Amino acid sequence: xxxxxxxxxxxxxxxxxxxxxxxxxxxxVSVYLFWYVQYPNQGLQLLxxxxxxxxxxxxxxxxxAEFNKSQxxxxxxxxxxxxxxxxxxFCAVSRMGNTGKLxxxxxxxxQVKP
Amino acid sequence: xxxxxxxxxxxIKTRGQQVTLRCSPKSGHDTVSWYQQAxxxxxxxxxQYYEEEERQRGxxxxxxxxxxxxxxxSELNVNALLLGDSALYLCASSSGTHKNIQYFGAGTRxxxx
Numbered sequence: 001x002x003x004x005x006x007x008x009x010x011x012x013x014x015x016x017x018x019x020x021x022x023x024x025x026x027x028x029v030s031v032y033l034f035w036y037v038q039y040p041n042q043g044l045q046l047l048x049x050x051x052x053x054x055x056x057x058x059x060x061x062x063x064x065a066e067f068n069k070s071q072x073x074x075x076x077x078x079x080x081x082x083x084x085x086x087x088x089x090f091c092a093v094s095r096m097g098n099t100g101k102l103x104x105x106x107x108x109x110x111q112v113k114p
Numbered sequence: 115x116x117x118x119x120x121x122x123x124x125x126i127k128t129r130g131q132q133v134t135l136r137c138s139p140k141s142g143h144d145t146v147s148w149y150q151q152a153x154x155x156x157x158x159x160x161x162q163y164y165e166e167e168e169r170q171r172g173x174x175x176x177x178x179x180x181x182x183x184x185x186x187x188s189e190l191n192v193n194a195l196l197l198g199d200s201a202l203y204l205c206a207s208s209s210g211t212h213k214n215i216q217y218f219g220a221g222t223r224x225x226x227x
Contacts, residue, residue, distance in 0.1 A: 004156075028127075032214050043118075043218040044157070051214075073198055091157050100147055100213025101170050104156030 002027040002093045005104035014113050015083055021076040021108045030096040033074040035065055038088040086104030086112045118147035118207050126225045127195050135190040135222045139207030144186040151202040163188050166212055200226045
C-alpha cells in the first residue's frame with residue numbers, strides 16, 4: 001500500500017518570497033507522483049507530474065518539484081510566489097502501471113501575504 | 115473542449131435518503147474515478163469505472179455504488195445516507211491508456227442533515 005505525508009498543514013509566506021511545500025511518500029513498489037492545486041470552492045487542477053525520466057519536473061506557472069527516490073520525497077518549490085498562488089496544494093501518489101488509483105496527502109494551505 | 119462536468123453542484127439530503135451524482139468525462143477520456151473529500155482532508159478514492167465495469171474500489175461500504183454508461187459518463191449512488199457522508203464528491207477522468215493522469219471536475223457538495 002502507498003501513503004503520502006504532507007509535512008506542513010499551513011505555509012504562510014510573503015509575496016515574491018520563495019516557498020517549498022514538503023511531501024514524503026511510502027511505498028513498497030515504484031510509484032508515479034503528482035501535485036494538484038485546489039482553489040476555494042473548486043475542484044483539483046493537475047499542477048505537475050513525475051512519471052519517469054528527469055527527476056526535476058516543472059509546471060507552466062513557475063512551480064517545480066524534484067523526485068528524490070532515496071529520501072522518498074517530492075517537494076514542490078517556487079522561487080517567487082504571487083498572491084494568486086494562495087490555494088490548497090495536494091501531493092498524490094499512485095503505483096506504477098496503468099492503475100489509476102491516486103492516494104492523496106492531507107493537503108497544505110499556502111497563504112501568500114502582500 | 116469541455117472539461118470534466120459534474121452535476122448538481124450542491125445537494126442537501128436527510129439521513130437515510132439516497133442520492134445520485136453525475137459526471138461527464140473530458141472529451142477523449144473513457145475512464146472515470148470517484149473521490150470523496152471531507153472538509154479539511156485530501157480526497158479519498160471510492161472506485162473507478164472503465165468499459166462500463168467497476169475496476170478498482172477503495173475502502174468504502176456497499177452503500178456506495180456506481181455505473182458507467184456507453185458514452186463514458188458515470189453516476190455515483192449513495193444509499194442510506196449518514197451524516198458522515200457529507201463531503202465534496204469529485205469525479206476525475208482519464209484515458210484508458212493513462213489512467214493515472216487524472217483531470218478533476220469542480221465537484222458536488224453533499225450535505226446530509
